[in-house]
Amino acid sequence: MTRKTDAPKNIEHIIEERGYQPRTERHRIVVDYIRKFDDIESVLDIGSGLGEFLETVDEELENVTMYSLDMDLDLLAETERHVNVHSVRADAQHLPFEPNSFDLVTALGVIEHVENPSHFVDEVHRVSQKNAVFMTPNIGRPNRLVAAMLGKEINEFDGHKQGWDYHLLTKFLESNGWKVSDVDVRYVDFPLYDYFPRIGRWLSYNVLPRFFKRAGSELFAFCEKK
Template sequence: DIGCGSGLNLKFWESKNLRLYGIDISHKALKLSKKVVQNANVSVADGQNLPFNDETFDIITALGVIEHFPEPKKGFEEVYRLLKPNGKACIVLPNSFGSLGKIIGFHGTEQEQELMLTLDEWKLLLQSTGFEVKRVLRDRGPKIFKNWKIHKIIARFLLRLTLFLPKKYAYVFIFHVEKNGNKSPSHSNGISSQ
């Protein structure tokens, strides 16, 4: 798990009887992770330059992390490098065109570095790295309305409304991608990560 943070995603996988690895750039987060998951190898590392051999992993997760890298394309290339042929990754990425964000005036997090792209732009970037995009799911977003001082019926309506909007308006995208056998990735994409 790239950007394993407090270890909640690793905790989910722990019950699957797998050999688990988590990396994060934060020492503080890894201390929490070690408390939550006993059977994972967690370490501090830069997600753009990971300390593992090529084609080490069958599955990699990166949930809301790579968009914060100084060069997200390098993060995707690193995931591609580490996956075995036909290995799979689940990568969660933000939508610059998300309807919920537009409605409430949310345009990303308060973090210094965050690349926001549309569904088509993320797909293009992932494909240019060599991935085959197998499936894209959407997330409606955080349950922010429950803390608003608006009537509960209106809050429920707004959340349900997001279910009927096209995928391109999702809050975030959940990409299920696969490494294309032994094909080497293309390194030009026309999208700047700056």
């Protein structure tokens, strides 16, 4: 695996047509993690959606074979329009692959949607040869806790079966065959992010995670197989 030196700073058609800037920044956090390894040659992205993450991988890294997995054929077709991937239509809780098939498995915004998270994590463990990344919204984020204390309604995304905070996620993964090597956070609902994007983005990525490691909007658990 090598880095592409001519990778663009932004993937404009994702931002303008299919996504938004914070989402691409989420994906770059994971790509930065991948760069730490010299031996990641295959990636399976579970719940790949429109394929934004795999497109970021394709733009910035070389010699990585990519697999997208989703239940929606239209989303898989959209991914294939932009990225050279192997598309697989399958249930995230029943992965149709042999054991140790991939160097890295990513599940970005998936674990909170599955009916049986233990079985899901076991399946990821089975098909991953080395590493995995789990990303999920943080139910322990400050704005949610303040809203709860004030008795205000807490709006969550539709389809979430359960919620995770720093402790729940790390303990759960550690008890299901993973060593959590690091947990990163992102502050996408930090107020300055909307009103002063550059300042807010700098604080969100360079300042707040250093001092408030467990209180970000999203949690990124970087895992190794035990």
